[in-house]
Amino acid sequence: MALPIAELQGEESKVTSPTSEGQRAWRHFRRNGGAxxxxxxxxxxxxAAIFAPWLAHQSPYAQNLSQALQAPSGAHLLGTDEYGxxxxxxxxxxxxxxxxxxxxxxxxxxxIGTLWGMLSAFYGGIWDMVLMRVADVFMAFPFLLLALMIVxxxxxxxxxxxxxxxxxxxxxxxxxxRSVGLGLKSLEFVQAAKSVGARDxxxxxxxxxxxxxxxxLVQATLNIGTAIIDVAGLSFLGMGxxxxxxxxxxxxxxxxxxxxTSPWLVLAPGIAILxxxxAANLVGxxxxxxxxxxxxxxx
Amino acid sequence: MLAYVVxxxxxxxxxxxxxxxxxxxxxxxxxxxxxxxxxGAHATPAQxxxxxxxxxxxxxxxxxxxxxxxQIVQGHFGTSxxxxxxxxEDIGQAFPITLQLTIAAFIIAGVVGVLAGVLAAxxxxxxLDSLIMVFVLxxxxxxxxxxxxxxxxxxxxxxxxxxFSSVITAGTVLPHITGLPLVDxxxxxxxxxxxxxxxxxxxxxxxxxxxxxxxxxxxxxxxMIEVLSQDYLRTARAKGLRxxxxxxxxxxxxxxxxxxxxxxxxxxALLSGxxxxxxxxxxPGIGRLMIQAILFRDYPLxxxxxxxxxxxxxxxxLLVDLIYARLDPRIRxx
Numbered sequence: 001m002a003l004p005i006a007e008l009q010g011e012e013s014k015v016t017s018p019t020s021e022g023q024r025a026w027r028h029f030r031r032n033g034g035a036x037x038x039x040x041x042x043x044x045x046x047x048a049a050i051f052a053p054w055l056a057h058q059s060p061y062a063q064n065l066s067q068a069l070q071a072p073s074g075a076h077l078l079g080t081d082e083y084g085x086x087x088x089x090x091x092x093x094x095x096x097x098x099x100x101x102x103x104x105x106x107x108x109x110x111x112i113g114t115l116w117g118m119l120s121a122f123y124g125g126i127w128d129m130v131l132m133r134v135a136d137v138f139m140a141f142p143f144l145l146l147a148l149m150i151v152x153x154x155x156x157x158x159x160x161x162x163x164x165x166x167x168x169x170x171x172x173x174x175x176x177x178r179s180v181g182l183g184l185k186s187l188e189f190v191q192a193a194k195s196v197g198a199r200d201x202x203x204x205x206x207x208x209x210x211x212x213x214x215x216x217l218v219q220a221t222l223n224i225g226t227a228i229i230d231v232a233g234l235s236f237l238g239m240g241x242x243x244x245x246x247x248x249x250x251x252x253x254x255x256x257x258x259x260x261t262s263p264w265l266v267l268a269p270g271i272a273i274l275x276x277x278x279a280a281n282l283v284g285x286x287x288x289x290x291x292x293x294x295x296x297x298x299x
Numbered sequence: 300m301l302a303y304v305v306x307x308x309x310x311x312x313x314x315x316x317x318x319x320x321x322x323x324x325x326x327x328x329x330x331x332x333x334x335x336x337x338x339g340a341h342a343t344p345a346q347x348x349x350x351x352x353x354x355x356x357x358x359x360x361x362x363x364x365x366x367x368x369x370q371i372v373q374g375h376f377g378t379s380x381x382x383x384x385x386x387x388e389d390i391g392q393a394f395p396i397t398l399q400l401t402i403a404a405f406i407i408a409g410v411v412g413v414l415a416g417v418l419a420a421x422x423x424x425x426x427l428d429s430l431i432m433v434f435v436l437x438x439x440x441x442x443x444x445x446x447x448x449x450x451x452x453x454x455x456x457x458x459x460x461x462x463f464s465s466v467i468t469a470g471t472v473l474p475h476i477t478g479l480p481l482v483d484x485x486x487x488x489x490x491x492x493x494x495x496x497x498x499x500x501x502x503x504x505x506x507x508x509x510x511x512x513x514x515x516x517x518x519x520x521x522x523m524i525e526v527l528s529q530d531y532l533r534t535a536r537a538k539g540l541r542x543x544x545x546x547x548x549x550x551x552x553x554x555x556x557x558x559x560x561x562x563x564x565x566x567x568a569l570l571s572g573x574x575x576x577x578x579x580x581x582x583p584g585i586g587r588l589m590i591q592a593i594l595f596r597d598y599p600l601x602x603x604x605x606x607x608x609x610x611x612x613x614x615x616x617l618l619v620d621l622i623y624a625r626l627d628p629r630i631r632x633x
Contacts, residue, residue, distance in 0.1 A: 133313065133314075133317065134317070136314050137314060137317030137318055137320075137321055138321070140314050140315075140317070140318050140609050140612055140616075141318070141321075141605065141608065141609045141612065142567045142568075142570035142571045142608050142609075142612055143567065144570075144571030144572075144574050144575070145570065145571060145589065145604070145605055145608045145609075146605075148574065148590075148593060148601075148605075149322065149325050149326065149601060149605045150325060151593065152592075152593040152596075152598075152601050153325050153326055225440065229442045232442060232444075233442060233443070233444060236442075236444045236575065236578075237574070237575065237590055238594070239590075249444070252445060252448060253444075255448075256448055256451075256579070259448065259451060259452055259456065263456075266448045266449075266452065270442070270448065270449065273442050273445060274437070274440055274441055274442075274445070277440040277441075277442070278436065278437065278440040281436065281439060281440050282436070
């Protein structure tokens with residue numbers, strides 16, 4: 001997994017108002033054509049997921065065995081699966097599972113990982129040592145094997161898969177937040193706040209979190225894509241979403257059994273995953289370029 | 300250098316100890332009643348009590364951990380509940396197959412990735428750079444399981460060039476020398492079997508290599524762009540050195556630090572990707588063994604595989620750190 005360690009922003013950014021910094025970043029982001037198109041594509045997928053019941057003419061769960069494995073046609077634009085279920089309806093409802101999964105995994109890992117890294121950076125000493133060694137242990141596992149071990153313990157299911165993938169992401173956020181936090185800790189405005197007796201919680205809320213936000217925003221956007229792939233991967237292996245829920249990974253796994261006769265069953269969910277992940281990656285790259293000027297020259 | 304090696308080796312010990320504790324907690328504490336899971340939903344309370352006693356689960360947690368720890372350190376991973384073999388034996392059979400797959404994928408990803416990254420940086424902002432970066436973006440965004448399925452569809456079904464199931468044609472008998480099918484076929488002088496094993500390896504290796512290849516290309520390009528703008532390379536060009544020599548000899552050598560790091564990190568991605576690749580191509584390696592073990596609730600086998608994978612990953616990271624220190628003496632003295 002990519003870990004874009006965003007470096008500290010310059011002193012200059014600390015004196016500019018957040019609004020002007022946000023406006024400057026937005027201006028840069030808008031100039032990146034690929035990122036803007038990707039943002040629009042993501043927006044369309046989100047709308048498709050929200051309005052799936054209205055866009056799909058049929059239920060994604062309605063079985064009709066007499067219509068099983070039908071090729072794409074006017075009645076079924078993306079064909080039907082082995083139970084005669086409409087593939088388009090399942091792809092549209094699968095967007096709900098995928099986007100929901102991406103957001104939930106990122107929300108869990110971001111919250112706990114940020115807290116983890118913040119404690120490590122802010123309090124240092126024995127806290128830092130212990131918390132970072134725990135992160136080392138988590139990162140000593142190939143991530144999918146760690147996720148599979150957690151699913152083996154909790155049992156297969158969507159929630160379990162989300163928890164498992166979120167756990168594998170947490171140390172990445174912890175390391176990221178710690179690296180930025182350590183730099184912030186030594187800056188004058190934080191030292192000044194400490195010297196006038198500001199409480200730890202106040203320093204974290206007013207000085208650490210706003211300065212961490214750009215870095216976390218970039219990492220979170222990139223992780224939405226990887227989370228969708230990773231949970232879909234667990235579903236592909238039969239460890240995530242369970243039937244009959246519409247899910248792109250599970251659809252690919254089922255479709256593989258009919259690849260010789262009905263290849264459309266693996267095309268539609270695969271292209272759907274590719275579009276969403278590609279868009280999330282492009283938006284993430286665009287945000288990184290816009291929020292961290294030093295990365296721009298490498299793009 | 301020796302002091303650094305010793306220091307780094309000692310550092311790996313607490314991490315490995317942490318791995319053992321994490322696996323113990325993961326598989327002994329969280330699931331609640333392990334004996335119930337193993338015995339199944341229809342087991343009687345008496346059967347569960349008996350199994351609980353046999354597995355030592357009625358002892359205090361600390362005693363359980365100590366027994367588990369001593370056994371693992373002595374290399375005893377227990378008996379597979381599914382196959383009734385020693386776990387080490389099952390892993391020993393499956394591991395060389397995964398090793399062959401990951402080595403093939405690593406070679407493809409490393410060689411093609413570094414080459415493409417250097418080319419993209421040397422021809423920055425040209426059509427070649429754009430083309431490579433499009434491939435990178437798609438490679439990073441494509442789920443490995445879809446890549447595999449698409450390759451089966453294109454090169455296995457529509458234009459049948461390569462087989463897409465198992466590691467060798469059924470019925471082929473190979474002597475067990477290394478356990479790696481391609482190597483065993485070559486060592487035994489059976490060229491027909493070697494060709495067959497190679498053909499079986501092509502699609503899974505490309506599938507597994509796609510994501511690391513894209514990632515290595517991107518990182519190599521970034522590192523090379525950074526190095527190519529340095530003053531000493533401007534000097535090299537100014538004194539009349541050919542561009543080819545500047546890029547491949549001077550720049551690549553100095554960009555090698557981040558490239559080595561990313562190569563090491565990608566080994567983890569390969570071990571994870573192997574689980575999916577082996578499932579898609581029905582390859583009887585460690586990944587497929589793990590999935591079957593989870594589905595059967597074969598906890599000793601799951602535990603053995605996870606510990607082995609983590610140990611390999613820790614050792615690879617250790618190796619990367621040592622190469623890193625060898626390449627950059629500043630690290631040894633920091």
